[in-house]
Amino acid sequence: MAKQSANGKRPWHLTPLVAMSDAQYQQWVDLLEARTGIFLPPERKSFLLTSLSTRIRELNHKDYASYYRYLLSGKEGDVEWEVLVDRLTVHETRFFRDQHSLDLISKNFLPDYLADSGDPVRVWSVGCATGEEPYTLAMLLDDYMRKERAGRGFFVSATDISLGALAAAMRGRYRNNRGANLPAEYAERYTRRVDSDYFEVNHDLRQQVSFTQFNVIKPAQARPEEMDIIYCQNLLIYFKRERRVAILEHLIKHLRPGGILILGPGEITNWNNPLMKSMACPATLAFQRRADTVNEQGGGA
Ligand SMILES: C[S@@+](CC[C@H](N)C(=O)[O-])C[C@H]1O[C@@H](n2cnc3c(N)ncnc32)[C@H](O)[C@@H]1O
Structure with missing residues (x-):
């Protein structure tokens, strides 16, 4: 009202x-x-x-x-x-918004990935809003690499259609109440207090995340990179079903074989693609690209 x-x-x-x-x-x-x-x-x-x-x-x-x-x-x-x-556009988001999906990355995906590959982990946060999601992913990856002494690099590429949201994301500065969901250990290691009202993400972590404007319905604008993880939550809900399917068909072309696509629970129903198999993890909606699949154009879309 x-x-x-x-x-x-x-x-x-x-x-x-x-x-x-x-x-x-x-x-x-x-x-x-x-x-x-x-x-x-x-x-x-x-x-x-x-x-x-x-x-x-x-x-x-x-x-x-x-x-x-x-x-x-x-x-x-x-x-x-x-x-x-x-x-x-609705920019509602928060740090550590979906713990089940984050657990899927740290408990299911990363152990296998690091055993199989010597490459840095490449993550794409699609519809990243004001940055809490990609910074969460960067914190998770950095923490994992430290604890496992994996010595492996990672990059988070974050995109959104809204320039205003991207500008806030790049600044990486948030009101204190926005950090309510940040585990204390992460807040301590990856953020610093600016003043009594604001905190900001540390410079080193910000360096691991790049922000670019990208409209998901204009696939030709996407960089032709292969990703290990595509994280796309609370974005498809704004589109009609046929549009959701078209976006997914495009996104998966950017996954390397074995890479995973994580959506918000319930964001698409009855979606199948021969390149992908569904992952059975509690309270998540995730798909893994089959290992024996290649892109027609050798990588990007
Ligand atoms: C509700 S937020 C989700 C933020 C984050 N992914 C999360 O789950 O916390 C949705 C975001 O999608 C972005 N968005 C909407 N339409 C888009 C489009 N066509 N291309 C790219 N981003 C879009 C909005 O600007 C907004 O920041």
Whole structure:
């Protein structure tokens, strides 16, 4: 429910401009879906109206239609689109969000991988939001390598569509309450206090993580690398099923044989691909690329 100001009215930035017709709503839904894959169901209409109204007022546009035209108006519109995408994407995330999936990496995947390969471990966090997920993965890997004295390097490549989220992620600075889920041992080793309100991820760990803008529905933009782990949680939920399947078909081309794809539990049902076998681990949704499979183009998509 919108907050009331002292005079009993909603603050202006929460007040929808004017009603939006169903046809106009559909136009915005189509634009968002065509450019990001995100599908806004009718129950999200008020979210769209509030986000658009805020931005329209900030820019002094007259109405939805003039803002829509502006967005499609070439270079300036493209710059504005990045701002709007940041407003319309949900960046909810936290450190150590899904312990079952992290256990799958440290208990099932890494022991076998390190026994078989001398290469650094390459991880891709897809839809990394403000960075808590890729930093969690980096902490987990660093901790594992130390404890096992594995002497093996690792890289975490983190991508997201939102430039605002990526900028926050690169900064690696968080309010103290964002660290509530960080085990004390990790907080001690991998973060430092900035002031009474903020902590930040240590420089050395930040160096292990790279951040790049990448739109999952534009597969051609992806770097042609082979990954050992693709971690893609709480992203597919925003897409329709056929889009989810298309994204997965693309992502797995970036897995080396034996590599694993970890999704959020329940993010796709009844999905099979001949390259992949499902992994039976409690409370996780994960697939492993079969060892005897090769990519047609020798690696990337
Ligand atoms: C809810 S967050 C998930 C963050 C993290 N993976 C987690 O599970 O904690 C979803 C992220 O997906 C990103 N996203 C949405 N559509 C995208 C797209 N088409 N390509 C890449 N990232 C996208 C959003 O910007 C947002 O940061």
